[in-house]
Structures are given as structure tokens and as C-alpha cells.
Amino acid sequence: MTWSMLFFVLVGAVSLAAAAGVVLSRQPVHSALFLLTNFATLAVLYVTLEAQFLAAAQVIIYAGGIVILILFVIMLIGGETNDFVARQRSWTRGVALGLGILLLASLSYSVFQGFNQPPADVTAIQGGIPEAVGQALFTQYLLPFELASILLLVALLGALVLGRHGTVAHTGSQPASPPPSSDD
Amino acid sequence: MLQLAWLLLAFPAAGALINTFLGSRFSKPTIGWIASGTVAASFVVSLGLLLGLLGLPGEERVITLPLWDWITIGDFRAPTALLIDPLSVTMALVVTGVGALIHVYAIGYMFDDERFQRFFVYLNFFVFAMLILVMSDNFLGMYVGWEGVGLASYLLIGFWFDKRDDTYGYYADAGKKAFLVNRVGDFGMALAIMILWTSLGSVTFLDVFQAAPASLSSGVATAIALLLLLAATGKSAQIPLYVWLPDAMAGPTPVSALIHAATMVTAGIYMIARTHVLWELGPSAANLAAWIGGLTALMAASIALVQVDLKKILAYSTISQLGYMVMGVGVGAYAFGIFHLITHAFFKALLFLAAGNVMHGLHGELDIRKMGGLREKMPTTYRLFLIGALALAGFPLMSGFFSKDGILLNVFGHSPLLYAIGLFTALLTAVYSFRAVFVPFWGQPRDKHLHEHAHESPPIMTRPLWVLAILAIVGGVLNLPFVLTLERWLEPAVGEPSFHPSLALEVSLLLVSAVVALAGIYLAYARYVKEIGWARRLQNALGPLQPLVEHKYYVDEFYDAAIVQPLKALARWFAEVFDPGIIDGSVHLIGRANLAAGERLRRLHNGLVPTYALSIFVGVVVLVMYLVFG
Amino acid sequence: MVPTSYYLILSAMIFAIGAVGVLVRRNALIILMCVEMMLNSVNLTLIALSRQWGNLNGQVFVFMIMAVAAAEVAVGLAILIANTRHRESINIDEIHLLKW
Incomplete structure (x- = not known):
């Protein structure tokens, strides 16, 4: 070893x-x-x-x-701590465990069966240094990169809206006229 | 001029349509005169056709006038075409001529009825359908007319569908009975047409008659003829399907006169004469038809002897006379069958309309036991009725005498036994027809109140009758013995007669018929006017038979027990067991199965995220295993 | 040099553990953590294979996954907080309105 x-x-x-x-x-x-x-x-x-x-x-x-x-x-x-035993669907624990083992066994089997060749030339990735990754990101993958930034912006706004206190759940049922005072 | 023959059909159809859509804006006389006028116009067209045919040499008097193709499916063709030959023109003349007179009469008779407009629409529709029946050049067209007149008959029998009384029960039921009984016969007609099509490949009369002798085996021809006979027994009220006609008297009297005496019920005789080629190929069926006709004539005449309702007497008389006609065409005397059809249309329509006048004058009363002495109150009606009865009884030199004698003469050549039956029926005919004259019109009034209020009918209800009366008297000239105008005239359509009696036979049978008719009239006179002892004793001697006859041989009861009740039980079983149990049950089963399956599958959608995640995970594992091991 | 297959097996194990965790836990926070863990196991796979083929594409993918994971956590936690305000619980079994 x-x-x-x-x-x-x-x-x-x-x-x-x-x-x-x-x-x-x-x-x-x-x-x-x-x-x-x-x-x-x-x-x-x-x-x-x-x-x-x-x-x-x-x-x-x-x-x-x-x-x-x-x-x-x-x-x-x-x-909340005491959530470990889900009594009303206790059977799912066994099923989930069985399924997990099944998945693991399948994946392991496939890896052992079909994956034994040695690694290729690793010099091409240059150790994954920021320069190499940056080169790839800002040339070949520029568009996905920008899209990812938009996604993050949207997520930011979404989290902000969801996290605002109390107003989210009620906007749908409010009448069209504006409320008399808006101090939130 | 023959090219305009389609006008014959167009007029009544137009009349029916006009009165249907515009009738509510017209006054009652306008409606009536439109309806009558269109039928009269058709009569004029028929006369034109008659003249047109007379202008042609005898062998060219069969003309097909194609209008358009009705059905063309592969090599199945049913054209819409009119067959103009002596037979169809004769029928058209009778239908439109008698029809027009009855239309005029009905204007007076139905004037106070609230459904006046509907009545004339139906009546015009009937004439239209009847003309389709007689003018069509193929079996399918005839079938259309056959069903059309059946429909008109049903509608008009049940015209007062909201009435009920002890004689007929609900009037609507009488219409239903007529319709259902006729269905049995129409079924035979449909089957016959199908067999003809499969065996000959054509439904056109001329094609069929041309091909039949060569390519139709005797067995098939007999089968077709028997099925046609079934159809004829339905429409022309013969044994075993005659039971609807007495109930059909529930309809208004002009309907009884036009449809159930003069025209529609004779469709069976017309049909047999039209298809005579097939009957000649299946002589046993023709023989059966002759016997059925004879027995029907005898049975109906005997029932007519004891009826007390004036219209029912005439109804059974009609059945009996139709029996004569069927007997005549059954033995091959087609021309005489048609001849009797024509004269019968005259005198029976006359009798019915005169009875309608009696009914009109007595406010709906028809029981002859309550009448009596009406001679003074209704002199015109009495004379008209008397003329009709004389013709019906076969009084010498009246129209009925010649036509009935012609049939009997031919029957004698066919079977002396059948002749004896026919002759005895002729005696009964004379007795019951003069019973219907003597009891209501002669003697003393039996119901004072009824008698005092009796009145003569207005001219519009008597003048058309005079036309019919004249025709009933002189109608015999159409086919006088030895001259035989009608027979020669019909030859292109129904072929030459097969029976040629000797002069001595013909004369002697004529004399026998005359004697029988006079004897019957005297018998009625002795029994109902003079009340001579021997006539009474004769009736007492026949007493044991009376209940049997009065109950019409229990035929209705038998049909009720053997057919109606089992069918009702079956229908009840379907309605109460089969339909709720099996049909609804299966539908409910499907519904409940879906509900139950949904109830169980619903659990899968419990709204819990972990359950959904688990099912996704199951899918992932299955996919991975498929990719790895599959 | 450690063979790539070892990394793959390790990744599969972490993935399976995470998946089982998602299914058996009721605390929504822990479920969220397990999801993150599963994402990371996939990251490991991608990086291992990136080395295996000498290709930077895998690493770029991982970068993207990290961005998505960050967004997912931000939104997921915000939803959890909103839900907690609503029903005073983060028990996943009480979030059962998905059938409507």
C-alpha cells in the first residue's frame, strides 16, 4: 500500500x-x-x-x-431533535435502506466491472490551478458562467422575498386597494 | 302529357306542406279546400294519365317515368320512378277520386274539431303515401308507401288520442294496436323484398317479373309469395292479422271511410295483383291466399251479424269484403279483385260516410239498438245508406252484384267448396247489411230523446255522397259480364285471365247470386221488420253459436293471452330485472370499480414530500439497475 | 496514484448515505444537509473523472454545481424559515399540502 x-x-x-x-x-x-x-x-x-x-x-x-x-x-x-423515528411511515426506513444498498451495489458493480484503465495524461489540467480553470470559464464556458451569476441573483432575490416577515402568505388574498398604513 | 305524372304526387304533398306551415293563418274552410283541392287536382292528373294511356295501343301501356336515383350502392339500385300502367292509374283514380270526395265531406264532418288543421295535414299525407304505394315502379318504393300509409293510419286512428270510452278503451291504444299488428305484416314484406333482391338482383317490378319465371325456383317463389301474403293479411286485415281493423274505427269517420274501407286496406289486394307473376310461380301460396280470403270473408260476415255498433258492422263488413278480394286475386282473378276493390271503395265509403251522418245527427251515438225510425228524420242519409247497402248486399244490377259475382264465378272454377263458402258469405252479407238498414232507419224510435234531437246533415256532407251513390249504382258498367271492359284494360298489367267460363255457367251463377242476395234481404226483412215467427226460431236455433260470434271467436282474447301477455311479461322482466340488474348493474360496476380503485390509489398521493421522494428514488434505482445490468 | 475507481466508490457510498438520509429523516434542515452531501458526492465523481480523462470540463461543471448549490441552499433555507413561521415546525411530515 x-x-x-x-x-x-x-x-x-x-x-x-x-x-x-x-x-x-x-x-x-x-x-x-x-x-x-x-x-x-x-x-x-x-x-x-x-x-x-x-x-x-x-x-x-x-x-x-x-x-x-x-x-x-x-x-x-x-x-427539533426528536424526529428520528417516523412512526406513521416507519416502513420507509427499511425500504430506503434497502434501496440505498441496492443502488450502492449496482454502482460498485458497474465500477468494478467496467472501470480499470489507468488515468490519462494529467498535465493537460495543470493541477486545476485557478489560472487553468479561469481560462476555461472565461473563454469556452463564458455564457454558462454568466447564466450562473444570473441564477445566483435570482436566488438572492427569491430568498429575500421568502424571508420577508409575514407578507408573503397574504398578498394573494388582499383586496386591490392599498392598505391604509404600510409600516412593515 | 305522361311526363307530368309526378304532379300526381306533388299536389297532395304540397297540400300537406302548405297546411302544415301556413295552416294556422288560414281559416278552417281555407284549410279544408286547400286539402280537398290538391287531391282533386291529383284526380285531374290521374284522368289525364288515363286519357294518355287510352291514346296508346294496348301493349305500349306500361310506361316507366324515372324521376331520380334514390339509392345506388354498388350494383344495388333503387330508382325513384313512377310506373304508369293501367293498374296503377286505376288505383290512382280510385284513391284520388274517392279521396277528394271524402276530403270535401270531412270539411263538414270535422268542422267543429279543434285539431282541424292537423287532420287535413294527415289526410293529405295519407293520399301522398298511398299514391307512392300504387305508383312506384319498384318494391322498395312500394314499401315506402306501404309504411307511409301505415303511419298515416296510425296517426288518424289515434287522432282523438285523448279520448277513451268503453268500446275502444283509450283511442290512442287503438292506433297502437293497428300499428303493431301491421308491423308483423310489414316484416313479411321486408323479408320478401330482401329475398327478391338476393335471388334476382333487382327490386324493380318490370325486371323482377321478367327475370322471375326463368331464374326463380318454385320453392323460392312460394316463399316470397307467402311472405307477401303475410304482408297482405296485415294491411288488408285478413286472418290472422285482421284484429286491428275493428279497433281502427276509433278514428274519425272520414278516416274509416277513406283509409280503412276504400283505399289503404286494399293495398294488399293491389300488391298481390301487382306481383301476380310471383303468385303464378307459387300456386300453393296463391291457393292459401284464396282460402284465407274465403275464411276471413265468412268469419267477418258472421261477426258483423251480431255487432250493435254501426261502424263496427261496417268494419267487419269491410274485412269480409276484403276477404272476397283476396279470394279473387288468390284464384287468379286479378281483374275481378281490382274490380271489387273499386266498387267496394264506392259503396263502402258511401256507407261509412252515411254512418258518419247518422253519428253526426245523433251526437256520436252509434248503437243501432238505440236508433230506429230515422227514415223520417234523415231522409237523404237513409237513401244514401240504402243505396250503399243494396250495393254491398249484391242486389241485382248494382255495382257490388257484378263485382262479387265475378269473383265467385272465378272461385267456382278454382274450387266449388270455396265457392260454397263465398256464396254463404254473400247470404250473410245481405242479411247484415239490411239489418244495418232496417234496425236504425225503419220501425219505431227506441230512444225518444235521441230521436227527437236527430237532424239531417248539411249539404257539404251529403252532396259528395250522392256522387258516391251514383258510382255505387252504376259502377258495375266498368266490367259488365261478357263485355269485361276493366279486364281488357288491366291486361297489360295483370295478364290475361286463366279461367274462361262457359256462357251457361256464367248466367246460372249470376242468377244464383241474385237469388241469394234477395233471399238474404228478405231474411233480414222477416227478422228485423216483420218479426215473423220462423225467422225468430231460426235465430233461436242458432242461439248456441251466439256467444262465440259475439265475442268475435275469442281471437282477441287468444292473442292477448298467447302474444300480448307473454310479451308484456318479457318487457316487464327486461324493465325490472334485466335493465336494472344487468345493464345498470354493469354500468354501476364499472363506476364502483373505478371508485374503489381511486380510493386505493388515492393513498399514493398523500401529499407528503418523503413519499414522493421515495418514489423518485425507487425510479432512480430501477433506472440505474437497468443501465448497469440491463 | 490512487485509481479513479476508488474515488468513484467512495462517491457512491456518500451518495447512498445521503439518499438514505433524505428518506429517513423528518427534520427538513437535516434533509437539506443530506441533499448538499449528495451534490458533493457528485462533485467528487466529476473531479475524479476530470483527472481520469485529463480534461478540465469536469471541473468547470463542479464550479457550476457549486453555484447552483449555493442558490439552492439560500432559497431552501428561506422556504424553511417561511414555513416555520407558518406552522411552528420543520417536521417534513407536516408539510403535506402537495396533494392539493
Whole structure:
């Protein structure tokens, strides 16, 4: 077993454990922290996969942005903890587990059966440094990139509208005349 | 001029249409005169056709006037065309001539009726359909007319559909009875036409008659003739389908005179004469027709002897006389059958209309036991009725005498036994027709109140009758013995007669007929006027038969038990068991099955996001497994 | 160098764990986290295959997925908050109005 393999196995094990932790934790806060761990290990794996820019982006966007957002929401809403056993549809647990195993088995089988050739020349991707990725993004993928920025803008506005206090649910049933006072 | 023959049909049709759409704006006399005028115009056209045919040599007197193609499907062709030959023109003359007189009479008779307009629309429609029946040059067209007159008959029998009394029950039921009984006969007609088409490939009269002798086997021809006989028994009220005609008297009297005495009921005789080629190919069917006619004549005459309703007497008399005609055409005396048809149209229409006058004068009363002594109150009507009765009884030198004797003469050549039946029926005919004269018109009034209020009818209801009366007296000249004008005239259409009696036979049978008629009249005189002892004793001797005859041989009861009630039970079973159980049941089953399936499938849509996610996941797994292993 | 198939297997495992988590948990927040985890497993697959074929396209894809994931989280969390205001719960079993 080479060192790189050992490293992969260790990081992969941590990643899987964190993933299991996300699913199995009772407290949402714990889940969020396990998720953070999972994201971090994935960032490490990205480095080993010649994707340095994405590893950094992973840490910044997921760990730094999304997980923090989730933690904020948990603090806002307060985590309901006792949700693990869904009695009225308890049968779904077994079914879901069975389906997950089935999916995993199918995918593993296909990987082992049809995927054993060695990697191609990795010099082309230049280690996934920001320069290389940026070159691709701003030349060949300029249009999707701009579209992604529009998507983010829309999501921003959508989140703003949804998050506004109290008015969203009622606009549909309000009469056409403007309300007498608008102090919200 | 023959090219204008379509006008014959156009006039009554136009009259019916005009009165349908504009009649509500016209006054009653206008409606009546439009209807009568169109029929009279048709009569004029018929006269024109007659003159046109007379101008042609005998063998050219069969003309087809094509109008348009009605149905063309593959090699099946049913043209709309008129067949102008002596037979159809004769029928058209009778229909339009008698029809026009009855239309005029009906203006007076129906004047106080609230459905006056509708009556004349129906009546014109009837004339139109009857002319289609007699003028069409193919079986299909004849069938259309056949059904059309059936419809008109149904509508007019049930004309007072909202009335009911003890004689007829609901009047609408009488119409239904006529319609349903006629359906049985029409079914035979339809089958006969289908067999003709499949075996000969044509429904045109001339084609069929030309091809039939060569390519129709005797068995098939007999089958067709038997089916046509069934049709004739329905329309012309013969055994076993005669039961509708007495009930048809529920209709207004002009209807009884026009449809149920003079024209429509003779359609069967016309049809047999028209299709005589087929009957000659199936002689056993013709023989059966002759016997059915004879037995019907005898049976109906015996029933007529005991009826007390004036119109019912005439109805059974009509059945009996139709029996004579069927007997005549059955033995091959087509010309004499048509001859009797014509004279019968004259004197029976006269009798019915005179009876209508009696009914009119007595405010609807028809029971002859309540009448009596009407001679002084209604002298004109009495004379008219007497003339009709004389013709019906076969009084020597009246029209009925010659026509009936002609049939009997030919029957004698066919079967002496049948002749005996016919002769005995002639005796009964004379008795019942003069019973209908003596009891209401002679003697003392039996119902004072009724008698005092009796009155003569207005001229519009007597003048047309005088025309008919004259025709009933002199109608015999159409076909005097040895001269045989009508027979020669009809030869192009119905062929030459097969029976040629010797002079001695003919004269002796004429004398026998005359004696029988006079004897019957005397018998009625002795029994109903003088009340001589022996006549009474004769009636007492026949007493045991009376209930049987009075109940019309229980035929109606038999039909009711054997056909009507089982059918009603079947209908009830369908309505109460089959329809709610099987038909509705299957529909409900489908509905309930869908409801139940929906009730179960509804659970899938529980609105819970996880369930939907699970089903998506199941789909993903299945897809992945298909891609990996498939 | 670790073979690409190892990464793929690891990715599949994380994906399956995430999917099972989506199906068995009732807390909407945790379900959202599991969805994020599944997205990340796909990211791993794409990057691994990007190296396998020596092609940057996969990495560009991952970048796009990250943008979409960020948008999704923002909107999803906003919906959760709005829903919580409405019914004082983030239990997914109480969000059952999808049948109307």
C-alpha cells in the first residue's frame, strides 16, 4: 500500500464517518458540524485529484458559506431533535435502506466491472490551478458562467422575498386597494 | 302529357306542406279546400294519365317515368320512378277520386274539431303515401308507401288520442294496436323484398317479373309469395292479422271511410295483383291466399251479424269484403279483385260516410239498438245508406252484384267448396247489411230523446255522397259480364285471365247470386221488420253459436293471452330485472370499480414530500439497475 | 496514484448515505444537509473523472454545481424559515399540502 493510498483511505474513512454522522445525529447542530467535516475531507480529496482551485472554492463556498448559513438557520429556528423515528411511515426506513444498498451495489458493480484503465495524461489540467480553470470559464464556458451569476441573483432575490416577515402568505388574498398604513 | 305524372304526387304533398306551415293563418274552410283541392287536382292528373294511356295501343301501356336515383350502392339500385300502367292509374283514380270526395265531406264532418288543421295535414299525407304505394315502379318504393300509409293510419286512428270510452278503451291504444299488428305484416314484406333482391338482383317490378319465371325456383317463389301474403293479411286485415281493423274505427269517420274501407286496406289486394307473376310461380301460396280470403270473408260476415255498433258492422263488413278480394286475386282473378276493390271503395265509403251522418245527427251515438225510425228524420242519409247497402248486399244490377259475382264465378272454377263458402258469405252479407238498414232507419224510435234531437246533415256532407251513390249504382258498367271492359284494360298489367267460363255457367251463377242476395234481404226483412215467427226460431236455433260470434271467436282474447301477455311479461322482466340488474348493474360496476380503485390509489398521493421522494428514488434505482445490468 | 475507481466508490457510498438520509429523516434542515452531501458526492465523481480523462470540463461543471448549490441552499433555507413561521415546525411530515 503506497502512502498516497493510505492517505486516501484515511481521508475517505473520515469522510464516510462524517456522512454517517450527518444522517444519524439527533441534533441538527451536530449534523451541521458533521457536514462541515465531510466537506473539508472532500476538499482534501480534491487536492489529491489535481483540482486545487475547486478545493479552495469548496472550503470557501461550502464550509465558509453554506454551512455557516445552515448554522444560522438552526439558531434561528431552534432544532427539533426528536424526529428520528417516523412512526406513521416507519416502513420507509427499511425500504430506503434497502434501496440505498441496492443502488450502492449496482454502482460498485458497474465500477468494478467496467472501470480499470489507468488515468490519462494529467498535465493537460495543470493541477486545476485557478489560472487553468479561469481560462476555461472565461473563454469556452463564458455564457454558462454568466447564466450562473444570473441564477445566483435570482436566488438572492427569491430568498429575500421568502424571508420577508409575514407578507408573503397574504398578498394573494388582499383586496386591490392599498392598505391604509404600510409600516412593515 | 305522361311526363307530368309526378304532379300526381306533388299536389297532395304540397297540400300537406302548405297546411302544415301556413295552416294556422288560414281559416278552417281555407284549410279544408286547400286539402280537398290538391287531391282533386291529383284526380285531374290521374284522368289525364288515363286519357294518355287510352291514346296508346294496348301493349305500349306500361310506361316507366324515372324521376331520380334514390339509392345506388354498388350494383344495388333503387330508382325513384313512377310506373304508369293501367293498374296503377286505376288505383290512382280510385284513391284520388274517392279521396277528394271524402276530403270535401270531412270539411263538414270535422268542422267543429279543434285539431282541424292537423287532420287535413294527415289526410293529405295519407293520399301522398298511398299514391307512392300504387305508383312506384319498384318494391322498395312500394314499401315506402306501404309504411307511409301505415303511419298515416296510425296517426288518424289515434287522432282523438285523448279520448277513451268503453268500446275502444283509450283511442290512442287503438292506433297502437293497428300499428303493431301491421308491423308483423310489414316484416313479411321486408323479408320478401330482401329475398327478391338476393335471388334476382333487382327490386324493380318490370325486371323482377321478367327475370322471375326463368331464374326463380318454385320453392323460392312460394316463399316470397307467402311472405307477401303475410304482408297482405296485415294491411288488408285478413286472418290472422285482421284484429286491428275493428279497433281502427276509433278514428274519425272520414278516416274509416277513406283509409280503412276504400283505399289503404286494399293495398294488399293491389300488391298481390301487382306481383301476380310471383303468385303464378307459387300456386300453393296463391291457393292459401284464396282460402284465407274465403275464411276471413265468412268469419267477418258472421261477426258483423251480431255487432250493435254501426261502424263496427261496417268494419267487419269491410274485412269480409276484403276477404272476397283476396279470394279473387288468390284464384287468379286479378281483374275481378281490382274490380271489387273499386266498387267496394264506392259503396263502402258511401256507407261509412252515411254512418258518419247518422253519428253526426245523433251526437256520436252509434248503437243501432238505440236508433230506429230515422227514415223520417234523415231522409237523404237513409237513401244514401240504402243505396250503399243494396250495393254491398249484391242486389241485382248494382255495382257490388257484378263485382262479387265475378269473383265467385272465378272461385267456382278454382274450387266449388270455396265457392260454397263465398256464396254463404254473400247470404250473410245481405242479411247484415239490411239489418244495418232496417234496425236504425225503419220501425219505431227506441230512444225518444235521441230521436227527437236527430237532424239531417248539411249539404257539404251529403252532396259528395250522392256522387258516391251514383258510382255505387252504376259502377258495375266498368266490367259488365261478357263485355269485361276493366279486364281488357288491366291486361297489360295483370295478364290475361286463366279461367274462361262457359256462357251457361256464367248466367246460372249470376242468377244464383241474385237469388241469394234477395233471399238474404228478405231474411233480414222477416227478422228485423216483420218479426215473423220462423225467422225468430231460426235465430233461436242458432242461439248456441251466439256467444262465440259475439265475442268475435275469442281471437282477441287468444292473442292477448298467447302474444300480448307473454310479451308484456318479457318487457316487464327486461324493465325490472334485466335493465336494472344487468345493464345498470354493469354500468354501476364499472363506476364502483373505478371508485374503489381511486380510493386505493388515492393513498399514493398523500401529499407528503418523503413519499414522493421515495418514489423518485425507487425510479432512480430501477433506472440505474437497468443501465448497469440491463 | 490512487485509481479513479476508488474515488468513484467512495462517491457512491456518500451518495447512498445521503439518499438514505433524505428518506429517513423528518427534520427538513437535516434533509437539506443530506441533499448538499449528495451534490458533493457528485462533485467528487466529476473531479475524479476530470483527472481520469485529463480534461478540465469536469471541473468547470463542479464550479457550476457549486453555484447552483449555493442558490439552492439560500432559497431552501428561506422556504424553511417561511414555513416555520407558518406552522411552528420543520417536521417534513407536516408539510403535506402537495396533494392539493
